[in-house]
Amino acid sequence: MKKNLAKKENFVPGSKVPITYLLDYIKEGYSISDFLASYPWIKRVNVEKALDEIKKRDFASGYAL
């Protein structure tokens, strides 16, 4: 299966949910709990790791293009 845009290393740890989704939730005023409700198998500690990654790296919103 080939694809040309995916950068699958950019997931929330412990999931296949892109970190950019988390960024979009935050930008739109949703809470971490809202995000966790959407993806209940993701652990809060992993969301915190993803937030650290967002701070370290220049993530752009991957969705609202």
Place this chain on the structure above:
Amino acid sequence: MPPGMPSKKSHLQLYADECFPVPSVTYLKSLGFSIVHAFDYKYVQKSDRLHLKKSRSLHRILITIDRDFLYYEQVSLKDHPEVIVISAGSPTTTTVNEICKKLLNNIGETFVNASMVKVTTNKIIKIKDQKKVSEKILG
């Protein structure tokens, strides 16, 4: 029939992959749609290919907000061409709910059959063999 409820003609059997928000699945179920989430099967942290296989094995249309699916070569979807990709607004539950409600009341099984359907904020685009074959305005 209450507003927002699927018509009796709606027989769409949907499988939401792990990018699709779980509350949106709950919402669509509450409207009467037949939809299951990968999480229902503890089928998470799986590749897109495996979600395609899973939906095929369940005989359900894959519904996703993962736009990567739009970039797969058509040959990859040859054995499983029935995919709906929500490509609009944001990935948040509210947006996904709004678009799905409009979308699923606008399409039937025959529209989705053997194709990929891309859904934007105001359009439903049916793609077959990497070509746009039809387009509907989302009402």
